[in-house]
Amino acid sequence: MVEQSRLRRSLILLAFLAATAVFVGPAETQTEPGKLVFATNGDAMRNLFEIGVISPNGGPVRKLTHQRVSGDVPTWSTTGRHFLFQVLDSFSDRSSYWRVRIDGTQATRLPRTNESDIPSPDGRYVARITGINPDIEILDERGRLVRRLPFGHSVNWDKELAEGPAVWSRDGRWLAIDVADDDRDYGRVVVVRVNGRGRARPLGRRINGHYETANAWSPRGSYIALSTRRGLDVVRPNGTGRRRVAGKNATWNYVSWAPDERRLAFAGRNGGIYVAGKGRPRRIVRTVSKGWRARRDLSVAWSPNGGNIAYTDRDGLFVVRPDGSGKHRVARGRASTPSWDPRGRRLVYGSKGAIFVVVVDSRARRPRLIVPESTWDDSPQWSPDGTRIAFLRGPEGLDSAKALSIHVMGADGAQQTRIGRGYGPRWSPDGRHLAFVDAVGSFPPGTGKRATSRIMVADALSGDAKFVARGTAPTWSPDGRRLAFMRYEFEQETSGLARGLYLVSHSSLFITAADGSDKQLLAATEHGEFGETHHYDPAWSPDGSAIAALGIGEGGHGVTLIDVASGSRRTLPIEAWEVGWSPDGTWLAYSTISEIGIVLRDGTERRVLVGGSSGRLHPGFSDPCWSPDGARVAFINLDEGDEEKRRPASQDVYLVNVDGTGLKRLTRTPGVEGSLDWSSR
Numbered sequence: 001m002v003e004q005s006r007l008r009r010s011l012i013l014l015a016f017l018a019a020t021a022v023f024v025g026p027a028e029t030q031t032e033p034g035k036l037v038f039a040t041n042g043d044a045m046r047n048l049f050e051i052g053v054i055s056p057n058g059g060p061v062r063k064l065t066h067q068r069v070s071g072d073v074p075t076w077s078t079t080g081r082h083f084l085f086q087v088l089d090s091f092s093d094r095s096s097y098w099r100v101r102i103d104g105t106q107a108t109r110l111p112r113t114n115e116s117d118i119p120s121p122d123g124r125y126v127a128r129i130t131g132i133n134p135d136i137e138i139l140d141e142r143g144r145l146v147r148r149l150p151f152g153h154s155v156n157w158d159k160e161l162a163e164g165p166a167v168w169s170r171d172g173r174w175l176a177i178d179v180a181d182d183d184r185d186y187g188r189v190v191v192v193r194v195n196g197r198g199r200a201r202p203l204g205r206r207i208n209g210h211y212e213t214a215n216a217w218s219p220r221g222s223y224i225a226l227s228t229r230r231g232l233d234v235v236r237p238n239g240t241g242r243r244r245v246a247g248k249n250a251t252w253n254y255v256s257w258a259p260d261e262r263r264l265a266f267a268g269r270n271g272g273i274y275v276a277g278k279g280r281p282r283r284i285v286r287t288v289s290k291g292w293r294a295r296r297d298l299s300v301a302w303s304p305n306g307g308n309i310a311y312t313d314r315d316g317l318f319v320v321r322p323d324g325s326g327k328h329r330v331a332r333g334r335a336s337t338p339s340w341d342p343r344g345r346r347l348v349y350g351s352k353g354a355i356f357v358v359v360v361d362s363r364a365r366r367p368r369l370i371v372p373e374s375t376w377d378d379s380p381q382w383s384p385d386g387t388r389i390a391f392l393r394g395p396e397g398l399d400s401a402k403a404l405s406i407h408v409m410g411a412d413g414a415q416q417t418r419i420g421r422g423y424g425p426r427w428s429p430d431g432r433h434l435a436f437v438d439a440v441g442s443f444p445p446g447t448g449k450r451a452t453s454r455i456m457v458a459d460a461l462s463g464d465a466k467f468v469a470r471g472t473a474p475t476w477s478p479d480g481r482r483l484a485f486m487r488y489e490f491e492q493e494t495s496g497l498a499r500g501l502y503l504v505s506h507s508s509l510f511i512t513a514a515d516g517s518d519k520q521l522l523a524a525t526e527h528g529e530f531g532e533t534h535h536y537d538p539a540w541s542p543d544g545s546a547i548a549a550l551g552i553g554e555g556g557h558g559v560t561l562i563d564v565a566s567g568s569r570r571t572l573p574i575e576a577w578e579v580g581w582s583p584d585g586t587w588l589a590y591s592t593i594s595e596i597g598i599v600l601r602d603g604t605e606r607r608v609l610v611g612g613s614s615g616r617l618h619p620g621f622s623d624p625c626w627s628p629d630g631a632r633v634a635f636i637n638l639d640e641g642d643e644e645k646r647r648p649a650s651q652d653v654y655l656v657n658v659d660g661t662g663l664k665r666l667t668r669t670p671g672v673e674g675s676l677d678w679s680s681r
Contacts, residue, residue, distance in 0.1 A: 034679035039378040041671035045089045045096040049376040051391055064413030069107045070374040072350040073337050077123045080342040084123050091672045099123045104370040111143030118165045120172050127166045134162055149192050154200040169217035176214035187211040191237045203239050218261040225255045245276040254299040259306045267298035273311050284324035289314045299337055305344035319360050330358050331367045379675050383431045386681035387411055390425035401439030419463045429480040434458050437472050468516040477544050484511045484538045484547055507534040523562050542585035572603045582630045589624035589633045596621045596635045609660045625676040634676050
């Protein structure tokens with residue numbers, strides 16, 4: 001029984017951390033109709049969030065912040081004027097390819113691209129494999145069909161499947177596609193002419209237990225290197241002249257040809273950089289990364305002029321001559337996928353989600369940042385007068401609490417000002433101050449922003465901040481004189497299935513004066529073997545007499561009302577993930593996975609507005625937010641999409657009247673919306 005209880009407490013902590021993620025709960029309401037502000041990934045496939053606004057009457061979403069798209073796996077185009085790079089969208093878990101000028105401007109997403117649709121080396125076309133009995137479609141940069149390349153009878157699609165993306169030859173004449181038996185008994189490579197002339201040609205036979213994949217074309221397309229279980233082979237595109245150039249030590253990835261097509265460079269499976277031609281491969285460099293780390297850290301690229309080989313290791317990007325001499329480091333830190341410009345003078349490479357260019361010569365040159373790391377803007381909050389917006393800015397994923405910062409901008413997105421490090425901005429009722437949380441420690445591991453943190457109050461104009469209390473989730477009282485906040489303690493499980501996890505052992509709700517004086521413990525809960533409940537995200541009632549706190553325990557997610565004067569507690573008869581007070585303090589709007597509803601403060605009446613048995617929208621609701629006049633509730637609905645019907649996943653803003661009528665969809669984007677707030681003007 002003890003082990004079962006510990007497991008339940010582990011699940012409670014996981015749900016607790018999910019519920020206290022960066023997407024904050026509903027905002028304070030206003031007194032007049034206004035605009036909705038939210039974080040948006042509205043054009044999708046960019047893996048970034050920006051701040052957008054929309055009128056409750058509908059219309060287009062207007063973005064107030066504009067972040068530059070970032071990505072990884074950069075490749076210099078054969079024209080030398082652009083880079084091609086890949087962006088992984090964290091919401092849809094799909095990737096897309098983009099093209100950007102060498103100065104980092106004019107980023108353009110290539111058409112209909114995902115991980116299987118590969119751009120040509122010059123960036124002008126995209127090859128995609130379509131259908132159950134597939135053909136290869138060649139699209140131009142505007143998404144128009146240029147040519148369809150049939151496989152013909154070279155592949156038996158009743159027994160074989162196309163696997164992995166197509167591999168373009170550097171001159172754009174050939175495509176190589178991996179094909180495998182549907183039971184994965186064997187794998188082989190099929191080569192197709194991009195001009196559509198001639199038949200598709202398999203380079204290998206159907207032999208059970210034999211696997212090979214397309215690795216890299218030689219510069220003029222005379223040969224293609226194939227990775228097999230037995231090593232590294234090269235073969236002509238017509239299937240003749242096959243020979244093995246390296247044994248099992250060659251990695252399946254990161255093979256690069258010399259410009260004369262006589263040699264190849266590759267990373268060894270157990271480390272080292274090798275050059276292979278006739279005879280046995282020769283190791284030219286020892287590497288720091290070995291074993292499984294070699295597959296993660298090592299990559300190679302032979303320069304177009306033949307004079308150098310670039311390679312990555314765990315401690316940087318290096319250049320060395322093909323004979324192993326002249327090794328020198330051109331960039332520090334972990335780098336990936338170096339690619340040479342057509343003249344062999346510069347390298348583009350990725351590092352931690354950013355893209356850099358470095359000049360390769362005898363002088364020390366600092367890499368130049370071309371495409372920055374992905375930046376996310378989130379958690380927008382209107383100032384009480386509706387003239388300014390506070391919001392959160394941080395690196396991709398917003399998962400590094402120490403890298404998050406609070407910013408303020410005008411209602412039109414102008415005059416963006418950084419206030420300080422932190423997250424969770426909350427305006428004071430008079431709009432003169434901002435309360436937020438500054439993360440000063442990450443202990444215990446896995447608890448992130450809800451662990452050791454400091455609550456700060458900053459002047460909204462000057463940014464001068466003052467420490468108020470140790471805790472998290474600050475929220476202002478209606479008169480602006482006090483703050484409510486949470487504080488947590490953790491303990492580490494030492495046995496059972498939850499061994500090693502840090503679990504919430506104690507949660508406390510405090511109130512304090514805005515200057516940090518007169519702290520009072522209002523409510524506290526401790527875990528026991530059964531029935532423990534911990535609270536989070538406190539919210540003052542409009543009259544300041546009560547605080548609604550979300551609770552999570554073995555019974556699920558609930559809402560507790562705490563009387564500020566006496567500390568007495570009452571649990572409302574609802575399950576809820578998020579709540580928000582109506583402007584008059586009579587009702588609370590709430591969200592669950594399956595519904596949006598409202599409940600009277602005394603719990604005597606509950607009304608489901610959307611979801612439940614009505615089924616008008618897909619289950620997946622969040623961010624309930626009242627209109628300033630209390631007549632409507634805005635919320636977010638998640639549609640997971642349907643791949644068979646080619647309906648993409650979406651997460652959009654909706655409105656509904658408090659009597660359940662007038663359901664209205666405000667946004668129709670292929671991306672994500674969240675963190676709603678409704679202004680007074």
